[in-house]
Amino acid sequence: MPDLYYDADTALAEVPVNVFPLVDDTDFKSIEADVNYNAAGLTLIWHFVTCAGAYSQTAVTPTDTGGNYDWVEQGNGIFTIEIPASGGATINNDTEGFGWFTGVATGILPWRGPTCGFRRVALNDLFIEGGTASTNMEDFFDGTGYAGGTAKLTVDMAKISGDADAADNLELMFDGTGYVGGTARLKVDVDLWTGSAAPDVATQAELAVACRDVAKAGAAVGSIGEAIVAIETDTGTTLDDKIDAVDDLLDTEIATLTTELAKVPKSDSNVSWNATALGAIKTALEAAGSSLAAILDDTGTSGVALADASISAAKWAANGLAAAAIADDVGTEIGTAVWATAARTLTSAASFQVKKNTELVAFPFVMTDSTLHAPATGLTVTATRSIDGAGFEACANSVTEITSGWYKITLAAADLNGGTIGLRFTATAADDLNLSIITQA
Secondary structure, eight states: OOSEEEETTSOEEEEESOSSOOBBTTTSOSBOOOOOTTOTTOEEEEEEEETTOOEEEEEEOOBSSSSSSBEEEEETTEEEEEEOSSOOSSOOSOSOEEEEEEEEETTEEEEEOOOEEEEOHHHHIIIIIOOHHHHHHHHHHTTSOGGGOSSOOOOOHHHHHSOTTHHHHHHHHHTTSOTTTOSSOOOOOHHHHHSSSSOOHHHHHHHHHHHHHHHHHHHHHHHHHHHHHHHHTOOSHHHHHHHHHHHHHHHHHHHHHHHHHTTSOOSOTTSOOOHHHHHHHHHHHHHHHHHHHHHHTOOSTTSOOOOTTSSOHHHHHTTTTSHHHHHHHHHHHHHHHHTOSSOOOOOOGGGTSOBTTSOEEEEEEEOBBTTTOOBOOSOOOEEEEEETTOOOEEOSSOOEEEETTEEEEEEOGGGGOSSEEEEEEEOTTBOOEEEEEEOBO
């Protein structure tokens, strides 16, 4: 359904071009309330679909004042445009159908306007505005529908039958209460029925046959009724025999089911165990035992091995898989497997720390932009350093770009001639980068 309805063939002063406020395309939330008719990059398209389904789109150039398409700011980022009934250079309100605007401008997110329906003035008058057509409709039904309306539909009998007396004749035939109570009854024109002034013998015979057929139909209906009564009062010879047969079949099937159920193993002492079922259970348990033995005998090629009897029978009986039980029994063995060699040597710290008063080549770092804080490329980066808490001074070498927001600098020995070094990297439109280094003598 359209969002708005307008009268077709009417000049429209203010048709909305956007449903929601125009929004800035940088932060995606600031309302653009000051957009002129000739704003940079402004492109406005009018989309229209006729009632027959023909679609078209037309570029519209807004005007300031006194034009055919005057652009007006309504406030809070909402704008309207004028559409003439005729004479416009691009679009006119001269066709019934549905239309909407789309647009874009520099610095503004693309937008869409409401769907507008264009139809005859009389329809809007009837359904919306409550004009003459609506008043006539209301008078006709009087607000409560035809039954309670004070203004009824008028039927012109003279126009229907061509006879001015038709209404009086109709009233006389029914007398206001329908055929049964009417003083003037409907009559059968024998001449029209049979083609003669009186029905002939053949016609009378056909009527007699028709009456007999009606009587037979009545008798058939009566027989059906008697059959229904017979079913309701049946003494049971045929129906009872069928019911007895079904009952016997049920007794047989229930007995068979009871016999089969007796074969199922149960803990009830009154029912004997089924040997076949017990054998299957035994086989399954033996297979499970073999799998368990394989796990306990594992030599550890795919994991840590468990020593023989590492989990005692007592532990199995008392929730042997509990965390405490596992820790008691296998903890030492896991430790032994992991620390098979008593001594562990860590790599010397000197191999990865920055050395004091020693050149560090191609020290890498990332710079981010100050808006989205994403890696920034193409920056001119200034590098300064502070040695042992002294003021910042320029580094000996300049910064060069690597790629994808990464940069590098060769820190000279003089830049690192201290125990603690502070590095600061800055660039226009970028976040400052501050780093600390502890050197090794």
